[in-house]
Every structure is written in structure tokens, then in C-alpha cells.
Amino acid sequence: MSHNTFGHLFRVTTFGESHGAGIGCVVDGCPPRLPLEAADIQAELDRRRPGTSRFTTQRREPDEARLLSGVMTDDETGRQVTTGTPIAVFIENVDQRSKDYGDIRDKYRPGHADYAYDAKYGIRDYRGGGRSSARETAARVAAGAIARKVIPGVTIRGALVQMGALKIDREKWDWAEVARNPFFCPDAGAAERFADDLDAIRKAGSSIGAVVEVVAEGVPPGWGAPIYGKLDAELASALMSVNAVKGVELGDGFAVAELTGEENADEMRAGNDGKPRFLSNRAGGILGGISTGQPIVARFAVKPTSSILKARLTVTRAMEDTEIVTKGRHDPCVGIRAVPVGEAMVACVLADAFLRHRGQVG
Numbered sequence: 001m002s003h004n005t006f007g008h009l010f011r012v013t014t015f016g017e018s019h020g021a022g023i024g025c026v027v028d029g030c031p032p033r034l035p036l037e038a039a040d041i042q043a044e045l046d047r048r049r050p051g052t053s054r055f056t057t058q059r060r061e062p063d064e065a066r067l068l069s070g071v072m073t074d075d076e077t078g079r080q081v082t083t084g085t086p087i088a089v090f091i092e093n094v095d096q097r098s099k100d101y102g103d104i105r106d107k108y109r110p111g112h113a114d115y116a117y118d119a120k121y122g123i124r125d126y127r128g129g130g131r132s133s134a135r136e137t138a139a140r141v142a143a144g145a146i147a148r149k150v151i152p153g154v155t156i157r158g159a160l161v162q163m164g165a166l167k168i169d170r171e172k173w174d175w176a177e178v179a180r181n182p183f184f185c186p187d188a189g190a191a192e193r194f195a196d197d198l199d200a201i202r203k204a205g206s207s208i209g210a211v212v213e214v215v216a217e218g219v220p221p222g223w224g225a226p227i228y229g230k231l232d233a234e235l236a237s238a239l240m241s242v243n244a245v246k247g248v249e250l251g252d253g254f255a256v257a258e259l260t261g262e263e264n265a266d267e268m269r270a271g272n273d274g275k276p277r278f279l280s281n282r283a284g285g286i287l288g289g290i291s292t293g294q295p296i297v298a299r300f301a302v303k304p305t306s307s308i309l310k311a312r313l314t315v316t317r318a319m320e321d322t323e324i325v326t327k328g329r330h331d332p333c334v335g336i337r338a339v340p341v342g343e344a345m346v347a348c349v350l351a352d353a354f355l356r357h358r359g360q361v362g
């Protein structure tokens with residue numbers, strides 16, 4: 001299966017399947033002499049790890065990251081740093097239970113990639129979806145942790161802003177709250193409502209969709225490129241590549257359709273630092289595909305978990321009508337664990353944009 005690599009100068013390749021020996025990534029093009037410990041990667045992986053609350057899958061994966069290459073101890077500082085060579089990260093699979101999937105080996109799970117993969121490749125990895133499993137997103141998170149080292153002046157934070165029909169109150173947005181509840185939710189009141197709602201959904205054997213917002217602050221003006229290398233296009237592509245993502249918005253996104261020109265254009269006044277001071281940020285920090293210096297704001301919609309305990313209609317590989325109930329352990333709202341994944345994808349795109357900007361403009 002091709003297309004397992006993304007990025008240009010900061011180039012990420014991921015490998016592995018849900019129920020194989022493990023998963024991982026190779027990051028090529030990372031600049032040398034950046035401090036990097038396995039613990040830096042582990043901290044990010046722990047945020048995505050399953051089994052941390054009753055609102056995520058009970059699959060118990062420690063997701064322990066091993067740094068296989070691309071780092072060594074710097075004699076002068078005694079710190080471990082990148083060498084400029086490919087950085088390989090390996091995460092062992094330790095809690096795979098293929099038997100959970102045995103009774104669905106010949107049935108296509110609705111909402112999953114089963115039929116599409118089989119139609120394309122003619123071989124079916126029924127064990128948790130194989131390569132299409134979102135276990136792969138752990139490798140993205142590992143790459144994102146390395147990307148953050150390339151752009152230390154940029155702060156990239158994500159939050160769950162909607163679950164089903166429930167939305168946060170943006171007036172109550174508190175970034176500190178994100179680390180205090182199991183939803184990565186910036187509004188404490190909304191997190192309580194999410195909990196009640198998701199408990200009911202989980203007990204009913206169902207699932208629910210969500211919207212995640214990622215904000216990158218500290219990106220200077222000038223990153224990204226016009227036309228085919230637009231920063232917003234690259235962010236949209238990266239976020240859309242995440243499992244279960246069905247919509248991406250930058251800035252005000254689809255809401256701009258309802259605006260007039262005077263409402264939409266972000267007005268400017270002369271700032272004290274020789275740069276414009278924008279009076280609003282409907283553009284989400286990007287104009288003409290190039291960063292403006294304003295926060296970059298991306299949102300993505302995550303579909304409800306397809307594997308649910310409620311029986312659904314489907315077909316077998318032999319094209320007979322049947323029903324399916326997906327057992328195994330699944331997230332009732334995959335949007336929650338998609339938050340660190342979204343942050344990681346934004347980090348990788350921005351690290352790549354920074355290196356390309358430095359390469360062309362200095």
C-alpha cells in the first residue's frame with residue numbers, strides 16, 4: 001500500500017497495523033542538534049493513549065515509544081539530540097485480541113474501510129481493520145512530538161468544541177480546563193454535559209460524532225506558499241487524512257458563506273511592532289496560502305464510531321445480506337482521542353512549512 005508518507009522537507013512515513021507486531025514512524029529531514037528524548041514523544045502519546053477514562057476504548061495499550069535511530073548524546077551538553085538522520089520510533093502492540101474480530105472476518109463493517117480495502121487490494125485484514133485502524137494515529141502523534149521540536153516558538157493546542165448537538169460556550173473557553181477533563185474540553189460546564197450524554201450513548205451501545213479545533217499561536221507571517229502549496233490546503237489535507245474525519249474548516253470555514261464582505265474581511269490598524277494589528281481573525285491566520293502572524297485556527301468534524309453494539313445491515317464477502325454487531329473495545333466518541341492527533345498533524349505541517357520557508361527565503 002503506497003502513500004504512507006507526507007511532508008516535503010519534514011517528511012513523515014508511518015508503518016504498521018493494528019494487530020501486527022507494532023506501529024511506528026520514520027521522520028526524515030529533521031534538523032540536527034535539537035534536544036529530543038523518548039519522554040518528549042511519550043508525553044504526547046500518553047494524551048492519545050486508550051483506556052484513560054470510561055469515555056475511551058478499554059483497549060489497554062501502554063503505547064511505549066522506543067527511539068530506534070536519529071539521536072545521540074551530545075558530548076558538550078550531555079543531552080540527547082537529533083543527528084539529522086532518519087528518526088525511527090517504534091510502538092509495540094501489546095493488547096491486540098484478534099479473536100474479538102473472528103466472527104466478522106467475512107462481513108464488511110458499515111462505516112469502516114473493510115469493503116473499500118477489499119475491493120482495491122483483494123485481501124482483507126479483518127483484525128481491527130489492519131492498516132485502516134486508527135491505531136496508526138499513534139505514529140502520527142509521535143511524529144508530531146518531533147515536529148514541535150523544530151518549531152519551539154509555536155504553541156499548538158487542540159480542544160473538543162462539539163459533541164453531537166452539544167457545543168461549548170466560547171465565552172467560557174479556558175485552555176487550562178482542557179487538561180482537567182477527559183474530553184479535552186475548554187469549557188468545564190460543557191464537559192459535564194458531554195459526560196452525561198456520552199454515558200447514555202455508551203450504555204445504549206451507540207456512538208456520537210464531534211468537532212475538534214486546533215489553534216497554532218506564534219507562527220510568524222510568511223510561512224506557506226501560494227497556489228499549490230497553500231498552507232490552508234496542506235493543513236486541510238493533513239487533517240482530512242486522519243481516520244474518521246469528514247470535514248475540515250480553516251478560520252470561519254463554511255460560516256463565511258453567510259457573511260458580507262465588510263463582515264468577513266479582517267480589518268487592520270498599524271501595530272506598534274511595525275506589523276498590522278488585525279481586528280478579527282475570520283481568515284484563521286492564513287491569506288493567499290501564507291501565514292499572517294495571527295493564530296492559525298483549524299476545525300475538523302469527526303464521524304461517530306462505526307463499531308457499535310447495535311445491529312446494522314451489511315453484506316458478506318460472498319455478497320449475501322446479513323447483520324453485524326461489532327464487539328471488541330471501541331471509543332464511543334472517537335473525536336476525543338482525535339484531539340492530540342489533530343495537534344500532531346498541524347505540528348508536522350507547520351514544521352515542514354517552516355523548513356521550506358527558511359530554505360527559500362532564509
Ligand SMILES: Cc1cc2nc3c(=O)[nH]c(=O)nc-3n(C[C@H](O)[C@H](O)[C@H](O)COP(=O)(O)O)c2cc1C
Pocket residue numbers: 057111112113129132133134137242243244245303305306307308329330331334337338341
Ligand atoms: C483516535 C481515533 C480512534 C478511533 N477508534 C475507533 C474505534 O474504536 N472504533 C471504530 O469503529 N472506529 C474508530 N476510529 C475511526 C476508524 O478508524 C475509521 O472510521 C475507519 O478506519 C474508516 O476510515 P474513515 O472513517 O476515515 O473513512 C477511530 C478514529 C480515530 C481518529
